[in-house]
Amino acid sequence: MPSLSWLCPLLGLTLIAPSFAQFGDYSDLRGPYCQRRGCCPGRQDDCSEPILGNNEVISEGTLCYCDDFCNRTRNEDCCPDFWTHCKGLPPPTDPPAPLLGCTYEGRVYPVNKQIKKNCNVCKCEKMGQRAEMLCEQHPCLIEPSITEAINSNYANYGWSASNYSKFWGHKLEEGIKLRLGTLQPQRFVMHMNPVRRIYDPHSLPREFDSEFKWPGWMSEIQDQGWCGSSWAITTAAVASDRFAILSKGREKVTLSAQHLLSCDRRGQQSCNGGYLDRAWSYIRKIGLVDEQCFPYSATNEKCRIPRRGDLVTANCQLPVNVDRRSKYKVAPAYRVGNETDIMYEILHSGPVQATMKVYHDFFTYKRGIYRHSPIATNDRTGYHSVRIVGWGEEYAPEGLKKYWKVANSWGPEWGENGHFRIVRGSNECEIESFVLGTWAEVENKLLLRNEI
Ligand SMILES: *[C@@H]1O[C@H](CO)[C@@H](O)[C@H](O)[C@H]1NC(C)=O
Ligand SMILES: *[C@@H]1O[C@H](CO)[C@@H](O)[C@H](O)[C@H]1NC(C)=O
Ligand SMILES: *[C@@H]1O[C@H](CO)[C@@H](O)[C@H](O)[C@H]1NC(C)=O
Numbered sequence: 001m002p003s004l005s006w007l008c009p010l011l012g013l014t015l016i017a018p019s020f021a022q023f024g025d026y027s028d029l030r031g032p033y034c035q036r037r038g039c040c041p042g043r044q045d046d047c048s049e050p051i052l053g054n055n056e057v058i059s060e061g062t063l064c065y066c067d068d069f070c071n072r073t074r075n076e077d078c079c080p081d082f083w084t085h086c087k088g089l090p091p092p093t094d095p096p097a098p099l100l101g102c103t104y105e106g107r108v109y110p111v112n113k114q115i116k117k118n119c120n121v122c123k124c125e126k127m128g129q130r131a132e133m134l135c136e137q138h139p140c141l142i143e144p145s146i147t148e149a150i151n152s153n154y155a156n157y158g159w160s161a162s163n164y165s166k167f168w169g170h171k172l173e174e175g176i177k178l179r180l181g182t183l184q185p186q187r188f189v190m191h192m193n194p195v196r197r198i199y200d201p202h203s204l205p206r207e208f209d210s211e212f213k214w215p216g217w218m219s220e221i222q223d224q225g226w227c228g229s230s231w232a233i234t235t236a237a238v239a240s241d242r243f244a245i246l247s248k249g250r251e252k253v254t255l256s257a258q259h260l261l262s263c264d265r266r267g268q269q270s271c272n273g274g275y276l277d278r279a280w281s282y283i284r285k286i287g288l289v290d291e292q293c294f295p296y297s298a299t300n301e302k303c304r305i306p307r308r309g310d311l312v313t314a315n316c317q318l319p320v321n322v323d324r325r326s327k328y329k330v331a332p333a334y335r336v337g338n339e340t341d342i343m344y345e346i347l348h349s350g351p352v353q354a355t356m357k358v359y360h361d362f363f364t365y366k367r368g369i370y371r372h373s374p375i376a377t378n379d380r381t382g383y384h385s386v387r388i389v390g391w392g393e394e395y396a397p398e399g400l401k402k403y404w405k406v407a408n409s410w411g412p413e414w415g416e417n418g419h420f421r422i423v424r425g426s427n428e429c430e431i432e433s434f435v436l437g438t439w440a441e442v443e444n445k446l447l448l449r450n451e452i
Helices: 083-086 146-151 172-178 230-246 257-263 275-284 339-349 360-365
Strands: 049-050 062-065 101-104 107-110 114-115 120-127 130-136 159-161 335-337 352-358 365-370 384-397 399-407 419-423 435-437
Touching: 062 172, 101 120, 146 360, 159 399, 230 257, 230 275, 230 352, 230 384, 230 435, 257 275, 335 339, 339 352, 339 384, 339 435, 360 365
Parallel strands: 365 419
Antiparallel strands: 049 062, 101 107, 114 120, 120 130, 159 365, 335 435, 352 384, 352 435, 384 399, 399 419
């Protein structure tokens, strides 16, 4: 049973205990009922009138009765004007009446009616002589209070927020569990030494975007659905980008994230998350097939690619430009150290994989340069992996703002065409602390007909 409480402060709602007096605002409760219907002697079940009937929410229809038995056989469901009109009693001075329902946000609901309020279920519960609308108290993925706080202070936060209909109505818990999906690296992996590079940091451009440098070769924005698969999606996407770059476009391939999700089972949790180092070592040892051969289904469906064997054994179509039969494999993944090392790596080798800590407010990101806001900091967080594709800087009143341009996996309609920008150089949300790259084992043998 979900937790119920008297108030929903989080949603900015106040629950009103209804009384007869409050129904005075609703013309359909004032009647006339028995005056219109007529009074009936004895028991007549059809001697009734609809009450609360103008409200579409209770279209099931609630009835009140004008027969003499209305106060005996049923649960005191006489019409409000039964006593004055049928029995000639003086109008009551006090609210006489049986409880009819809950008034909630300007509408009336009958007892036991359930409604959904964003991600929470509310129920009109009878409590002795009264009824009240009681709501579950789960934090929702989209909280209007967070969205509004961000948007009313763009100057301060530097980014704006939006209500995403695909997130609306879901609990924060579901988002953390099923929209992210990267398990925090184990300690020995965290201690992996970054590769050393020799370069002059001042020679790096102020702005760079892989999608401009290698047009048409970079992975498209995907939507992971309600499956915690960012570990598989980003690994497959970074590997795909690097196949295209290293082969100079000859091996432009979309590698199958589903292959990892379904087949890289050892120590991994499929749609409940996975480790990046294990995903990379799977591609190194076993290799991946392409998306067409094992399309993404956002489920933990059964593995149908044999561990051994090549693309033919796996029943995949062979690529047309190169003489490839083996699965797509990579060299061991390596770690990239700091801000400028990451820039150097992207510039020369392509997008990198990064792990970030996701806070509640991140789900609502719409545009701008993201920095975790102090709103809702006590809520749950989770780890997510993303693909850094470039960087840049922007002049703001408070000075130069450096950012990373990052591809997310929540569909192209989220954020800035599926991407977000995030503050660069200060390890915002830990995004610079575990960055990985790899070398693709490209196939250099071209098919003859393409060389003619
Ligand atoms: C119903 O109303 C009649 C008067 O019309 C009264 O005599 C009777 O006691 C009432 N019954 C109950 C159950 O309240
Ligand atoms: C958010 O979007 C959903 C679905 O489009 C809508 O039902 C809901 O009312 C919106 N919430 C706010 C606060 O605008
Ligand atoms: C990052 O590390 C490299 C050495 O690998 C160093 O040359 C460079 O100055 C460092 N950059 C920053 C921003 O600390």
